[in-house]
Every structure is written in C-alpha cells, then in structure tokens.
Amino acid sequence: MEKWLQRIINAAGCQGNSLQPGSIYHAFGNKEGLFSEALERYAQKSLAHIRDVMDRAPSIGEGLCSILEEKIEDSDKEPYNSCFLIKTRLELAAEGGELHQLASSKLDEIEALLRSYLEREFDKKQSQQRAVSLMLHIFGLRIYGYQSGSAERMRQGLQEGLPWLPWEQSALKLLSGKIENAR
Numbered sequence: 001m002e003k004w005l006q007r008i009i010n011a012a013g014c015q016g017n018s019l020q021p022g023s024i025y026h027a028f029g030n031k032e033g034l035f036s037e038a039l040e041r042y043a044q045k046s047l048a049h050i051r052d053v054m055d056r057a058p059s060i061g062e063g064l065c066s067i068l069e070e071k072i073e074d075s076d077k078e079p080y081n082s083c084f085l086i087k088t089r090l091e092l093a094a095e096g097g098e099l100h101q102l103a104s105s106k107l108d109e110i111e112a113l114l115r116s117y118l119e120r121e122f123d124k125k126q127s128q129q130r131a132v133s134l135m136l137h138i139f140g141l142r143i144y145g146y147q148s149g150s151a152e153r154m155r156q157g158l159q160e161g162l163p164w165l166p167w168e169q170s171a172l173k174l175l176s177g178k179i180e181n182a183r
C-alpha cells in the first residue's frame with residue numbers, strides 16, 4: 001500500500017511544489033481514505049467496462065471471451081499491474097480490516113454482475129456456478145499474468161477450464177477485428 005500511495009503522491013506533483021503528501025491524505029481523511037476512494041473508483045470503472053463489453057457483444061459467451069482475452073492482453077503490457085482489487089484482497093488478507101472488506105465486496109459485485117449476465121442464458125444455479133468459475137479463472141489470470149510470455153498458455157488453460165464458452169467463434173471474430181484494425 002505504501003508503494004502505491006507514494007506513486008499517487010509523485011503523480012500529483014507533490015515532490016516539486018509546495019503541496020505536501022499530508023494535504024492529499026487530509027483531503028480524504030487519511031491514507032486509508034485515499035486508498036478506499038481509489039478502490040471504489042477502480043471498482044466502478046471495472047463494472048462499467050464489463051457492462052459495456054457485455055452489452056455490445058453478440059452473445060453472453062462472446063462477451064465473456066472478450067473480457068478474458070483483454071485480461072490476457074493486459075499481461076503483455078509493461079509494466080504489468082494485475083488487478084487493484086485482487087492485489088488488495090491478497091495483500092491485506094492476513095490483517096483483514098475495512099480495506100480488505102471493501103476490496104472483497106467489490107469483487108463480489110463483479111461476480112454478481114457476471115452472474116446476472118449468465119442468467120440471461122442459463123438457470124440460476126448454473127449461472128451461479130459459472131460466475132464462480134469465471135472469478136476463479138480471472139483471479140488465476142491476474143496472478144499468472146506476472147509470468148512473462150504466458151499469454152498462449154493462459155488461453156489454453158481458459159479453453160480447458162471453461163469449455164462452455166464459444167472460444168472458436170470468439171477467436172475468429174477477434175482475429176478478423178485485428179485484421180480490420182491493421183488495414
């Protein structure tokens with residue numbers, strides 16, 4: 001958390017002017033308040049992005065494949081940053097507390113959103129099971145993504161672990177979209 005907060009302070013330009021890090025903390029109450037606000041904004045942005053992708057997709061399955069493919073593509077970016085919510089949940093698991101609870105509740109909201117989309121095509125029980133499976137795979141992607149050059153292995157693992165998704169159909173559309181963008 002300290003490393004992240006220091007990056008925020010540097011980005012805000014506190015180092016080269018009269019604005020002090022304490023001023024930023026004070027605006028949010030304290031360091032935890034700043035961190036809490038950042039988690040909240042990250043979560044809202046993530047939820048909005050999922051809704052956008054899913055609402056534009058030709059099918060629920062293709063939308064889910066697109067989201068998962070984005071996570072794989074994120075792993076090839078330098079520097080790789082994984083998921084703020086997952087990292088927070090993992091880093092604060094031992095101590096618990098409000099920030100850990102907030103990150104966990106936001107991840108629960110993402111799971112509930114995925115489940116709501118799945119319920120458009122599957123019954124309630126199957127949708128719940130598949131949403132849990134998706135979250136497990138997303139957690140895995142976000143951690144496995146730290147391994148350099150792992151994109152193809154992650155794709156293969158997702159196809160093996162989530163065989164009910166339309167991988168071939170999504171791969172063809174993804175490929176044709178990349179060809180169109182290259183023109």
